[in-house]
Amino acid sequence: MKTTSRSTEDAALDLDNQLCFAxxxxxxxxxxxxxxxxxxxxxxxxxxxxxxxxxxxDDVTVSDIGERLYLDSATLTPLLKRLESAGLISRQRSRQDERQVVVTLSEAGRALQEKARDIPKSVHASAACDAQTLAALKQELESLRAQLHRA
Structure with a gap:
């Protein structure tokens, strides 16, 4: 049986060598x-x-939320509609600029924050990493994201 060695260019296309897949x-x-x-x-x-x-x-525009989350309004609007239907937020036109929609937490939305308090701790526990390792990884990912946005 004849074995063939793969070129570096071919190996570069291996799934396990892809940053995007990781x-x-x-x-x-x-x-x-x-x-x-x-x-x-x-x-x-x-x-x-x-x-x-x-x-x-609280009380931020849809465009501010989109900028913060790197989402466009076409993606964000259905999310906001579902949150509004669930009674967690309200949306209304800005009094200063009718083109802007302002999003505000409802009482139920504010109350949900208390129920969500332990989520970050649970995620850290699931990752089974110390806080320093996770902080360093987060910083590296933020740096990568900024570089990719510049590219």
Whole structure:
């Protein structure tokens, strides 16, 4: 039986050599953890991200949320509609600029923050890494994201 050695160029296309696949598959695993943690809150992961933005700062525009989450309004609007239907937020036109829609937490949305408090700790525990390792990884990913945005 004849064996052929693969060229460096061919090996560069191996799935296990792809940064994108490492990020993608890790993201899938992380979403699975979040799906389990968010189920009792009746939130999807993207909805949770919107709620995190609003828990940091309430009364923000849709465009501000989109910038913070790197999402366009076509992706964000259906998320916001579902959160509004669930009674967690309200949306209304800005009084200063009718073109802007302002998103505000409802009382139920504010109350949900308390129920979500342990989620970061649970995610850290699932990762089975110390806080320093996770902080360094987060910083590296943020640096990579910034570089990719510049490219």
């Amino acid at each position: 990020l993608y598959s890790t993201n899938l695993a992380l979403h699975k953890v979040y799906r389990q943690l968010l189920a009792p809150l009746k939130l999807t992961y993207p909805q949770y991200l919107v709620m995190l933005v609003l828990w940091e700062r």
